[in-house]
Amino acid sequence: MLAWAAVALLGAAGFAALALNHGEPVSAVWLVTAALCVYAIAYRFYGRFIANRVLRLDDTRPTPAVRHNDGLDYVPTNKWVLYGHHFAAIAGAGPLVGPVLAAQMGYLPGTLWILVGVVLAGAVQDFIVLFISVRRDGKSLGQMIKMELGPVAGGLALVGVLAIMIIILAVLALVVVKALTASPWGLFTIAATIPIALIMGLYMRLIRPGKVIEASAIGVVLLLGALFLGRSVADDPSWGPLFTLSGPALAWALILYGGIAASLPVWLMLAPRDYLSTFLKVGTVVALALGIYLVAPHLAMPRTTLFIDGSGPVFSGKLFPFLFITIACGAVSGFHSLISSGTTPKMVEKESHMPLIGFGGMLTESFVGIMALTAACVLDPGVYFAMNAPAAVIGKTAVDAAQVISGWGFTITPDLISQTAADIGEKTILSRAGGAPTLAVGMAQILAGIVGGKAMMAIWYHFAILFEALFILTAVDAGTRAGRFMIQDLLGHAYKPLGDTQSLFGNLVATVLCVAAWGYFLYQGVVDPLGGINTLWQLFGVGNQMLAGIALLLCTSVLIKMKRERYAWVTLLPTAWLLVTTLTAGVQKIWSPDPKIGFLALAHKFGAAAAEGKVLAPAKSAAEMQRVIFNNYLDAVVCGLFVTLVVLMCLFAVRICIRALGDPKPTAMELPGGPVGAAP
Amino acid sequence: MSGAQDTGPGARLKAARRAFKQMFGIPDFERYCEHLREHHPERPLPTEREFHAMAIDRRYGAARPRCC
Numbered sequence: 143m144l145a146w147a148a149v150a151l152l153g154a155a156g157f158a159a160l161a162l163n164h165g166e167p168v169s170a171v172w173l174v175t176a177a178l179c180v181y182a183i184a185y186r187f188y189g190r191f192i193a194n195r196v197l198r199l200d201d202t203r204p205t206p207a208v209r210h211n212d213g214l215d216y217v218p219t220n221k222w223v224l225y226g227h228h229f230a231a232i233a234g235a236g237p238l239v240g241p242v243l244a245a246q247m248g249y250l251p252g253t254l255w256i257l258v259g260v261v262l263a264g265a266v267q268d269f270i271v272l273f274i275s276v277r278r279d280g281k282s283l284g285q286m287i288k289m290e291l292g293p294v295a296g297g298l299a300l301v302g303v304l305a306i307m308i309i310i311l312a313v314l315a316l317v318v319v320k321a322l323t324a325s326p327w328g329l330f331t332i333a334a335t336i337p338i339a340l341i342m343g344l345y346m347r348l349i350r351p352g353k354v355i356e357a358s359a360i361g362v363v364l365l366l367g368a369l370f371l372g373r374s375v376a377d378d379p380s381w382g383p384l385f386t387l388s389g390p391a392l393a394w395a396l397i398l399y400g401g402i403a404a405s406l407p408v409w410l411m412l413a414p415r416d417y418l419s420t421f422l423k424v425g426t427v428v429a430l431a432l433g434i435y436l437v438a439p440h441l442a443m444p445r446t447t448l449f450i451d452g453s454g455p456v457f458s459g460k461l462f463p464f465l466f467i468t469i470a471c472g473a474v475s476g477f478h479s480l481i482s483s484g485t486t487p488k489m490v491e492k493e494s495h496m497p498l499i500g501f502g503g504m505l506t507e508s509f510v511g512i513m514a515l516t517a518a519c520v521l522d523p524g525v526y527f528a529m530n531a532p533a534a535v536i537g538k539t540a541v542d543a544a545q546v547i548s549g550w551g552f553t554i555t556p557d558l559i560s561q562t563a564a565d566i567g568e569k570t571i572l573s574r575a576g577g578a579p580t581l582a583v584g585m586a587q588i589l590a591g592i593v594g595g596k597a598m599m600a601i602w603y604h605f606a607i608l609f610e611a612l613f614i615l616t617a618v619d620a621g622t623r624a625g626r627f628m629i630q631d632l633l634g635h636a637y638k639p640l641g642d643t644q645s646l647f648g649n650l651v652a653t654v655l656c657v658a659a660w661g662y663f664l665y666q667g668v669v670d671p672l673g674g675i676n677t678l679w680q681l682f683g684v685g686n687q688m689l690a691g692i693a694l695l696l697c698t699s700v701l702i703k704m705k706r707e708r709y710a711w712v713t714l715l716p717t718a719w720l721l722v723t724t725l726t727a728g729v730q731k732i733w734s735p736d737p738k739i740g741f742l743a744l745a746h747k748f749g750a751a752a753a754e755g756k757v758l759a760p761a762k763s764a765a766e767m768q769r770v771i772f773n774n775y776l777d778a779v780v781c782g783l784f785v786t787l788v789v790l791m792c793l794f795a796v797r798i799c800i801r802a803l804g805d806p807k808p809t810a811m812e813l814p815g816g817p818v819g820a821a822p
Numbered sequence: 823m824s825g826a827q828d829t830g831p832g833a834r835l836k837a838a839r840r841a842f843k844q845m846f847g848i849p850d851f852e853r854y855c856e857h858l859r860e861h862h863p864e865r866p867l868p869t870e871r872e873f874h875a876m877a878i879d880r881r882y883g884a885a886r887p888r889c890c
Contacts, residue, residue, distance in 0.1 A: 213857025214877060219844055226845040352874035354848045408882035409875070416882070420846055485847075620882075 146186065153179025160250065160445070167440040170516045173249065174434055177257060177512045181505040184261040189501040192266065196701070196709040197273050199493040203815045206280040206488050216280075218491035221498050228486045228503040230420050232268070232478050233427070235314055235614050236471025236686075237511035239577030243679060244468045245518040245526065246456040248446035251465055252515050259466075259473025260508035263716030267690055268478045269500030270697040270713060275483040276490050277812040283483045287696055289811045290703065295794040299692055302787045303480070304628045305780065306685035308656070310477070311621045312663035313678045314614045315400070319392045319668055320576035320675065321607050326376035326385035327567055328604055329392075332611045333385070334368035335415065336399075342414035354417050361418045369604055373567060389668040396618070397661035403615075404622035404653055412619050419613035426609050430513050430585060437591035443519035443526065448551070455531035456575065457676055458738040459730065466723040467683030472511020474716065476689025478504065514577075517584030524554025525562050525571070529580050533573045534671045534760060543572055567600030575675040578614075582606035625656035666773050671760035677777060684728050684781060688788045691720040695795040703802040703810035721788065728785040732778045741781065745774035849877030 156176025159168055193199050210216040219227070244252040275281055278289070284303070288296025322328045341364070342357040350356060375381045387395065403411055452460035457468060471477070482500060490496060518526060527547045528536065536543040540556040547554050563571045566583060574580070586602035594601070627643060629652040634641015640648045667674025694717040701710050734740030737747045751758045752767045761767045802809050843850045851873050858865055868876070 211857070211861075213854040213861075214849070215880070217844070217853070220841060223841045223844045227847060230846065346878075347875065351871040352849060352851060352877075354846075355842075407879075409878045413878050413882050417846065417848070489844075 146183065149179050149182050153183065160253070163445075167442070169438050170434055170441055170520055171438045173253060173441065173516055174431075174512060177253070177509060180257050180261065181509065184265070185497070185502055185505060188261060189265070189269070189497045192269060192501070192712060193494070193497045196706060196712050197270070199273075199496060200815060201492045201494050203277070203493060203813075205276055205490045205493065207490055209279070210488075215485070216488045219489040221491065221495035224486065224489050224491075224495065225499050225503055226424075227489070228481070228499050229506050230424060231481050231485065232475075232503060233423065233507050233510055234471070234617060235317065235578075235610060236475060236477070237507055238514045238581055238610065239317060239679070240469040240683070241472055241511045241515035242518040242577040242580050243456050243530070243575075243675070244465055245443055245515060246447065246454045246530065247450045247461060247465060248444050249441055249515060249519040250445045251450065251461055252469055253512065255465055255469055256473045256508055256511050256515065259469070260505060263690070263694070263720065264472075264474035264478070264508065265501045265504040266712060266716060267474060267476075267694055267697065268482050268504040269496060270700075271479045271693055272482040272487055272490070272496055272500035273493075274697065274700050274812075275487040276493065276496065279813060280487040281483065283479050283693060283696070286483065287692070290696060290699055291791075291794045291798055295791060298787055298790060300628065300631070302685075302689065302692065302784070304625065304632070305783060306476070306682075306689055307621055307625050307628070308659045309663065309678065309682045309685050309780070311400075311618055311625070311660035312667065313675070313682045314617055314621075315393070315396045315660065315664045316667045316674055316678055317576040317578050318396065318611050318614050319389055319664070320574055321578040321582075321611065322387070322392055323389045323574075324386055324570070325568055325607075326382050327372040327600075328607050328611075329385045329387060330372040330375045331365075331368045331604060331608050332615070334372075335365065335418075335608075335612055335615070336411070338364045338368070339411045339415040339418070342418065343410040346414060347409050354414075357414060358417050358421055361414065362421070365418070365422075365608065369601065369608060372604060373600070376567070390665070393661075393665050393668045396664065397657055399615075400618050400622050400661070401653060401657045403619040404626065404657070405649070408623075412616070412623075415612070416616050416620070419609075419616050422609050423613055426585075426606075427510055427513070429589065430517070431509075433585075433588040433592055434513060434516060437588050439520040439588060439591070441516070441519045442521060443523050447523075452739075455527060455535045457680060458736075459680075459727070463723040463727040463730070464680070466719075467680060467687055467727045469511065470683045470686040470690075472508050472514070474687065474690050474720065475507075476686045476691070476693055478507075479689065479693035514581055517581050517588060519584075520587060521580065521584050522554065522558065523552040524548070524558065525583070526580060527552055528554065528559050528562075529571050529573070529583070530575045531573065532575065532672050532676065536572065538572065540570075540572070565596065565599045566603035568603075578607060578610045582610070622653065622656050622660075625660075626652040629655050670773075680727070680731060681777060681780060684724055684731065685784050687720050687724045688728075688784045691717060691724060691788050692791045694720065695791055699795050699798050699802070700810050702799045703808060704812075705802075705808045707803060721792065724788065725785060728781050731781050732785075741774040741778035745771045745778070748774070847881065849874055849881070 153176050156172045156179060159172040160176060207216045207218040211218065241252050274286060278286055284296055284300050287299045322332060338361050342361045345357045346354060375385060450461045452458060457464060486499065524547050528543050536546045540559040544554050544556040544559055559571065563569060566586060582603050585606045586599045589602045590596060590599045630641050630643055630648055633652065639645060640651060642648050663678060667678045694713050698710055698713040698717055701713060730739055732741055735743050737744040748758055748767055748771045757767055761770055840850060851870050854873060855867050858867055
């Protein structure tokens with residue numbers, strides 16, 4: 143108990159250092175330490191409370207891994223090993239992008255939301271979804287919604303998941319495009335990952351079957367080779383221009399890549415690259431944590447900036463509700479409900495391991511989000527805004543950008559902008575929104591503080607870009623395949639042969655549809671003069687948080703059906719908060735009269751101008767005017783779809799809960815307890 | 823997790839290798855063979871090549887959603 147009081151005191155000291163300072167620089171170590179103390183206390187007390195009182199975990203109940211042990215998919219796994227496995231599966235690009243974008247409001251709002259959000263919403267969701275899946279033989283989220291809330295609700299959830307998936311793929315691809323536009327060094331190293339993955343795939347399949355670690359070691363060596371070679375390629379007068387692509391060209395390349403990659407056999411590219419990116423991801427996260435403690439950089443970003451009023455250049459909209467949808471992963475991410483009901487529940491050995499895996503795994507992801515926020519906030523704020531504000535706001539030259547940004551109160555000289563670009567081996571850093579490049583500069587600054595100093599900045603920068611692009615491309619490949627299955631599932635209802643996942647024709651049609659869908663949003667984002675991330679990331683945030691809302695509605699319904707209504711507040715509280723923030727954000731994105739926020743307002747503004755024959759600033763022709771109008775209507779429809787979905791799910795859940803409250807017996811569809819012999 | 827009770831450096835190394843494989847989702851041929859021998863002695867053991875081809879296709883073939 144004394145130790146816990148010490149942890150609480152240390153955390154409080156961290157927050158005092160963060161919140162009470164008057165202008166003097168604060169070390170990032172305080173921020174990271176305060177976060178770690180919050181996690182430790184939340185895990186020890188709230189996690190245990192949920193485990194013992196709310197869920198009443200019971201180790202005498204056999205888990206799916208014990209029931210169905212097949213030595214392959216269903217394997218009882220050591221809890222620490224499974225914790226690592228689960229963390230590697232949930233951590234992606236999300237916690238790296240959102241917090242970086244949210245840094246425009248200063249470091250404090252983002253930090254507080256990440257910490258409060260993860261403890262009360264994110265970790266609770268991941269843990270309880272894992273719990274209800276384990277008690278239902280490892281069923282998926284869609285299946286469980288069908289079981290507990292009815293078939294219509296299950297069908298709606300599937301449509302919602304598909305829509306969110308398409309937006310995620312588009313926004314992740316957009317992050318890559320933003321990072322690689324006119325960056326020959328970056329593009330060369332990323333392009334090199336394709337042949338490297340193929341070599342690894344062939345090695346693992348044909349030369350040394352199953353030797354994943356050997357193949358990955360070869361892959362890492364080749365990757366580092368490509369990273370160093372990239373600089374010479376970029377400087378070469380004939381090769382350099384070949385790898386210098388514009389945004390739209392990169393978008394087409396990615397669309398083509400997505401279509402081809404998702405059609406190849408999984409062992410050839412997807413599997414080897416997934417292993418490679420997982421190793422790199424875990425390694426880099428550990429290196430970043432060590433880096434922050436060893437270098438102890440100061441937070442250069444102020445506690446809060448003037449942009450909490452909604453006028454920020456990175457994304458528009460006030461702190462409430464937009465901070466809460468900009469940072470999704472890291473605080474609470476609906477996508478995790480798919481992982482917590484995917485492979486993890488099939489590997490849980492004992493119920494009492496689940497707090498560490500579900501609750502603890504999400505706390506660890508949140509820590510990644512905190513580190514991303516830290517990396518963005520140790521940058522000079524002027525550099526941060528130069529990298530993240532769109533060209534329509536800060537112009538296209540270092541001189542213009544420095545003038546605009548200094549006008550906001552973040553003094554910066556054109557020389558510093560050019561010097562930063564030179565340090566990282568790029569021609570320009572302006573308007574590279576999307577999180578990845580900003581994080582890469584921040585990471586390069588931190589990591590170069592340990593190894594290599596300024597001379598190594600460029601290598602570290604491109605390493606960071608490589609690490610992010612690698613797992614984003616893996617996600618694009620895997621996501622397109624998953625999207626294809628879902629589309630085939632839906633198409634099969636209309637025309638049977640299209641639903642056959644073995645048929646080449648059905649496969650092709652669904653793959654093309656899936657790629658076309660995310661490709662459309664990607665291209666729209668790339669040519670959007672306001673930067674695209676502006677619109678797409680918020681659409682993604684609304685979708686992802688809506689999915690979290692749906693998962694938590696399921697958790698609430700299950701708690702009530704278990705007759706644990708006394709503790710229903712544990713899931714009702716985050717459900718209510720998610721519904722309030724996402725519905726407010728969704729409604730504002732559609733109907734806000736401010737054309738910077740509302741899709742319809744922007745469409746009307748352009749429509750009125752087009753009717754008078756005028757061409758408004760970002761567009762350059764009447765045809766482009768029409769495209770802006772159409773795209774904004776489309777975005778409004780997608781946003782409307784998310785809002786409608788979540789409202790309908792809410793109605794389904796309320797109906798089920800009222801019925802369950804009136805029933806004196808538990809009605810949750812769990813498997814019965816008691817020891818059962820292992821099934822074949 | 824049979825074998826975890828054994829001590830000695832060899833057994834410990836083996837346990838560590840297994841844990842590493844599980845953490846990163848690398849198919850474990852040895853474990854699968856042990857499982858078959860123990861629970862389904864009537865089934866023939868696959869070759870290492872067959873096993874890995876099957877395991878990788880299973881792991882990645884299904885519509886496994888990836889996180890953001």
